[in-house]
Amino acid sequence: MTCDNNKPMGPLAGVKVLEMGTLIAGPFCSRMLAEFGAEVIKIEAPDGGDPLRHWRVLKDGTSLWWSVQARNKKSITLNLKTEEAQEIARRLALDADIIIENYRPGVLEKWRLGYEDLRAINPATIMVRLSGYGQTGPMRDLPGFGAIGESMGGLRYVSGHPDRPPVRVGISIGDSVAALHGVIGAMMALRHRDVSGGRWNGKSGDDLVAGQGQMVDVALYESVFNLMESLVPEFDFAGVVRERTGGALPGIVPSNTYTTSEGESIVIAGNGDAIFHRLMLAIDRADLAHDHSLQRNDGRVPRTAEIDAAIQAWCDTQTIDQALVSLRAADVPVGKIYSVRDMMSDAQFQARDMFEQHEFADGAKLKIPAISPKLSETPGKTRWLGPALGAHTEQVLAELGYTDAQIQAFKEQQII
Incomplete structure (x- = not known):
């Protein structure tokens, strides 16, 4: 042009x-x-x-x-x-x-x-x-x-x-x-x-x-x-008022912000059913990966705290770079939280001419x-x-x- x-x-x-x-x-x-x-x-x-x-x-x-x-x-x-x-x-x-x-x-x-x-x-x-x-x-x-x-x-x-x-x-x-x-x-x-x-x-x-x-x-x-997604129908039909949940995505598990061994924050979105299975295997929790009650999101929601604790325990042993490499190899959506300094030096931003x-x-x-x-x-x-x-x-x-x-x-x- x-x-x-x-x-x-x-x-x-x-x-x-x-x-x-x-x-x-x-x-x-x-x-x-x-x-x-x-x-x-x-x-x-x-x-x-x-x-x-x-x-x-x-x-x-x-x-x-x-x-x-x-x-x-x-x-x-x-x-x-x-x-x-x-x-x-x-x-x-x-x-x-x-x-x-x-x-x-x-x-x-x-x-x-x-x-x-x-x-x-x-x-x-x-x-x-x-x-x-x-x-x-x-x-x-x-x-x-x-x-x-x-x-x-x-x-x-x-x-x-x-x-x-x-x-x-x-x-x-x-x-x-x-x-x-x-x-x-x-x-x-x-x-x-x-x-x-x-x-x-x-x-x-x-x-x-x-x-x-x-x-x-x-x-x-x-x-x-x-x-605001499902805010209205959930309240109208079930009386549910969505509340603050910090770094987590309410009712969609697991999708949260975790802390690595260096104190850096990392976002992990393992809320797809097949993704959840791969994520649990990647963090050495085969027991959760094969738990039949956790195969769908509606089964995972009641055990949100348990699942988040398992992911955080694994992150405690990983640097952010180690966690990114491991989870990307397992095809799990994961990312660090970028500052503008990170953006300016990032290969993806550069490749896309951003x-x-x-x-x-x-x-x-x-x-x-x-x-x-x-x-x-x-x-x-x-x-x-x-x-x-x-x-x-x-x-x-x-x-x-x-x-x-x-x-x-x-x-x-x-x-x-």
């Missing part, structure tokens, strides 16, 4: 996306579309831009995270508190295939940029709306970050050890899961629009049939809730994650790292038809 900064290629080449969002959920959603060829125009406030520009580790005042989260995007600045900027945003929205936003419900409506406002003009409008609680319901107007979505969606309750308070995953998983739901919803809506007519071209006439757009309503707590190296303008080099998933014919590509604030404002406005004089006036009036 070949491309340059002006002609993106990929499965989404030709798709225009307008991003009106900050921080994680909305921007991660549009980031994935940009990675696979969509033209993404990101609107930022002139006075500082997206707050994520200043999060975590910085280089020259800008977040290293920004390099990844905003790669391939065009940044324009608009002061959306002004009517002139709202009109520019409206023109951009009506020209877009997909609009992605993560304001609180009601904010875009206040600016006459809501879904119903745009759909009245362009019936092919697709708007992905990411919010804490969704666009309806008694909690719709409350602020909701990923941490709250993880809590309300059930993830926090089952995370951690049973004798301690719930813990969080070490990343903003609620936001990222919501973003992935947004991407899936956008792709399904785009498919429906195309098979029901096609892209609206801004003109009228009986011979022009616009496809049917729609709103994709993504709530952070619902996105987390969607991952890192890209880029240069800043000053020549400093930076490695970033490569793009997933891997498509065989139309893979994603990093065309440029996260741009400077407003780097594409003049270009985008000119493409909308604004003159140099108008753009200069917008600057003087602090509209852009």
Whole structure:
């Protein structure tokens, strides 16, 4: 695949996306579309831009995270508190295939940029709306970050050890899961629009049939809730409330985290029936391997503590490298818990080209994650790292038809 900064290629080449969002959920959603060829125009406030520009580790005042989260995007600045900027945003929205936003419900409506406002003009409008609680319901107007979505969606309750308070995953998983739901919803809506007519071209006439757009309503707590496996039916049918179980996977035995002789943690997943048999032989517990009552998972669950104790007793005699070699030879799923240092030196990561190296303008080099998933014919590509604030404002406005004089006036009036 070949491309340059002006002609993106990929499965989404030709798709225009307008991003009106900050921080994680909305921007991660549009980031994935940009990675696979969509033209993404990101609107930022002139006075500082997206707050994520200043999060975590910085280089020259800008977040290293920004390099990844905003790669391939065009940044324009608009002061959306002004009517002139709202009109520019409206023109951009009506020209877009997909609009992605993560304001609180009601904010875009206040600016006459809501879904119903745009759909009245362009019936092919697709708007992905990411919010804490969704666009309806008694909690719709409350602020909701990923941490709250993880809590309300059930993830926090089952995370951690049973004798301690719930813990969080070490990343903003609620936001990222919501973003992935947004991407899936956008792709399904785009498919429906195309098979029901096609892209609206801004003109009228009986011979022009616009496809049917729609709103994709993504709530952070619902996105987390969607991952919660058998939580609901188990409670509804049997009154079972899943609780925290530390490193173990409840009701699926054995699957746990164990400690080797050097004090390092190792994850062993021997919960398949045939795998359990091989695991027990590998740890010299033929008695358990041939115990008929342990041949299926439902027989192993009541003896979870006994099985875990047998595995831990074996791990006490093994270094982590010895354990990995032995269990892999027995075809048992096993792995050490990687830090980023482990990832950067790992042969599997290297063989899969999971890192890209880029240069800043000053020549400093930076490695970033490569793009997933891997498509065989139309893979994603990093065309440029996260741009400077407003780097594409003049270009985008000119493409909308604004003159140099108008753009200069917008600057003087602090509209852009």
